[in-house]
Amino acid sequence: MGGTSVSEEGKDEGSPKVALKKQIGLMSGCAIIVGNIIGSGIFVSPKGVLENASSLGVAIIVWLATGGITAIGALCYAELGVTIPKSGGDYAYVNDIFGGLAGFLRLWIAVLVIYPTNQAVIALTFSNYILQPLFPSCLPPETGLRLLAAACLLLLTWVNCFSVQWATRVQDVFTAGKLLALGLIISMGVVQICKGHYYWLEPAHAFETFRDYDVGLIALSFLQGSFAYGGWNFLNYVTEELVEPHRNLPRAIYISIPLVTFVYVFANIAYVTAMSPRELLASKAVAVTFGERLLGVMSWIMPISVALSTFGGVNGSLFTSSRLFFAGAREGHLPRLLAMIHVKRCTPIPALAFTLISTLLMLCTSDIYTLINYVGFINYLFYGVTVAGQIVLRIKQPNMHRPIKVSLVWPVIYLLFWAFLMIFSLYSEPLVCGMGLAIMMTGAPVYFLGVHWEKKPQCFDRALGKITHLCQKLGFVVYPVTEEESLDKQGPGEEDGEVEKSINS
Template identity: 70%
Template sequence: HQTYLLLLCYVYSMRPGYSQSHNTFSLSTGNIIGSGIFISPKGVLEHSGSVGLALIVWVLGGCIAALGSLCYAELGVTIPKSGGDYSYVTEIFGGLVGFLLLWSAVLIMYPTTLAVIALTFSNYVLQPVFPDCVPPYMATRLLSTVCLLFLTWVNCSSVRLATRIQDVFTVGKLAALGLIIVVGLVQICKGNYEGLTPHVAFEFSRTPSVGQIALAFLQASFAFSGWNFLNYVTEEVVEPRRNLPRAIYISIPLVTFVYTLTNIAYFSAMSPEELLSSNAVAVTFGEKLLGMFSVIMPISVALSTFGGINGYLFTSSRLCFSGAREGHLPSLLAMIHFKNCTPIPALLCCCTATIVILCIGETHNLINYVSFINYLSYGVTIAGLLYYRWKKPKLYRPIKVNLLVPVTYLMFWAMLLGFSLYSEPVVCGVGLVIMLTGVPVYFLGVHWKSKPKCIYDFIGGCPLQSCKCMFVLIITGSYFSPNVPIEEWPDKSSNILSGKS
């Protein structure tokens, strides 16, 4: 019976995944373009103090994301494992550092990002229903939860359906931003660009400190977050050495170009004061320029964020799956459905954590927390690239970026985090504390091997019950390898259904 299940899962696992570059491109672009471009412009302008400096922050933010993505392209083809930052850091620095990255990501980074996108979705959907006030707290949370549950069901049911949704809604996202850009360019052609002229654009409402500029970059970085998410599904990308870099090289410049033009369009229609006072920037933009067709804008934004939720659910669940497969999370999360080959327990874990965050946080506070932890993770990972080159200089690297790329990124990273910590010690300090709470958890849960037998019995019993309830089982990488003869599987899989690795 076990051999049959393994064979069935093997057959299903061999179906085409992200074999076409347009799928990898849509996943990469779809994860970057979410709620950020509709939320972050307000925060970037608030901290930068002027339109001109805000636009510079957006362009430089894209350039920094491009440098980071080049480094991740090298890591992705050198260490071809799903799990992204976590897998690379674990391979390079060992279990403790990898676990701390995983701990902060699972506990706050990805559930918080998902919560922000889901709240943006519900706010824009409900804004036409409550045109003269902020949508009710309970209504936004309820709609966000329904959306999360639906997309979790989709991702549990079929990888192919989830990627098809991603393809469709990526086009929808670009169409929504394209509408904003076209309308903005029409305004500029009509001569409505006074706010964009240099002498007006660089009029500061207040002189920003270096710390405030750093916070502006953190706000912009939230809009660009997701540029590394294709690295989380490397094992599901066919020909990753070709398709992974190609998707990164196309998506980052495209997103930077689109974001910059979108902000120019915003400023062609709204004064800085109007933008800062708006609860939904794109809705205010539509009301000023689209008249009776302004309802198109919240619908377009809702479609954009819907696709963002789908993409983040897909990739964050693969992080949980990778962590469990390495033994850093309960083995339950390393299980996949025997027919659909989808990580159902990991998806349910991500969905549950996000719903909890939805109930306790507000959007702009959540962005500050998640942006700091994001940048901290990026820097540690890219520092690992340099260390890995020193540690294994003769290792074959299909892609090898110029040394100036990671060094430049790390210099900017150190300055940004230093000034951010100085300007917002509480927000950034909480992020560090959350990450460090993983140290005792690691030593008690992972490093301590001589646990009492009752603990092992309990841990082993949970996966067995899950197998029965969700029709899932543990499959390690070796079972998918065509080089492993099928007749060897029963010996290697004798403990699969008991939850032991």
């Protein structure tokens, strides 16, 4: 996690040298991946894959196949993560390989829509399951849902600002909690099978269709499955803060992706030991229905499990998205203030505050889910662009030091699957994909005016500098030195030195 270190030479110059520290171990790395992939979906509505697969058997195959493809993509990202050891994930890789405009467009769509909307939806799901027992016969009031979601976001942002260790412990605990809840579901499924309740798992019935197979719908099932594994690349956002990334990044992937695939497959198997595929499709919260049928008076465990899962999901998303904004600001693609970290707390407070504000604004809108549909295509588009960048980098810089080097067969396989999904998405949802592309391209003029245009009016620079200086004093934050600067024993720049002196005074 982000941290600070005060070097002796920094002390000699009268101002501290602040830099990121490597504090994420293997366990926390796995918690980041697992905690961000497994949200509320597997508890609430895993029916997207089943509905389009047309049978349980095909749905299970889809879950397995998309888990395998996700693992391949994660391995490609592992090579990129240690070859370009920067925080920021695919934004950092696209920015380095394809240039500033491509990197900025990736950052733009993430800042504008993807992370604020995802965090708002997860927080709303959390508040819905917390309030549901208080309103057994009706839906909770919309205002109450949004206020509780805002309180959840404020609390977790404060935790992330106060202490990196607290944030990682929250992630570890709640990831363990959701895995225990899913372990309970899987265990009950095993008990059901031992009792003979495996009718829908017999091959003759597993492939019994509730509507005719359709190639287009099966492709859509793969697309839904791929989205369900979203979050597998989040550890790459904090590569600089990962202890021994050349070892722990691939290890976290080897552990996390198979674990998530196992959980997804066997949770779906467990569900059909207590209900038919049609009943699963009809349920609004399948884990709750499952609990009501098998747990009796203990059925309250399931809604609590969903709430805990989403609470941990909000924490993980806040942590990783703030690091993305931090990396973008350090590259000059966002205001420089967002690349600053607290001198004592060891946390990127400005980036966390920015993430919080953008998410709270999303809570005020009524079109959150529509926005997610528009940009989901773009998010997946950049996965493919990033993996393609791995091949480009191999061609342009074949002798570059690569602590991890995977066979080029894997990125080719991933890109073939990715191209299939992209082409199908454009064919089946041209308006939605077109709107996503249009939202992304609004970032082009912003890039040329805000980043590419270097000779801005002096009054603009002075005003921005004063605002930044004021926020630094209020937040007690400074611009960190990079690892290379620390190794070269370079002192802080004149501007940072002046700011630090003014803060300390």
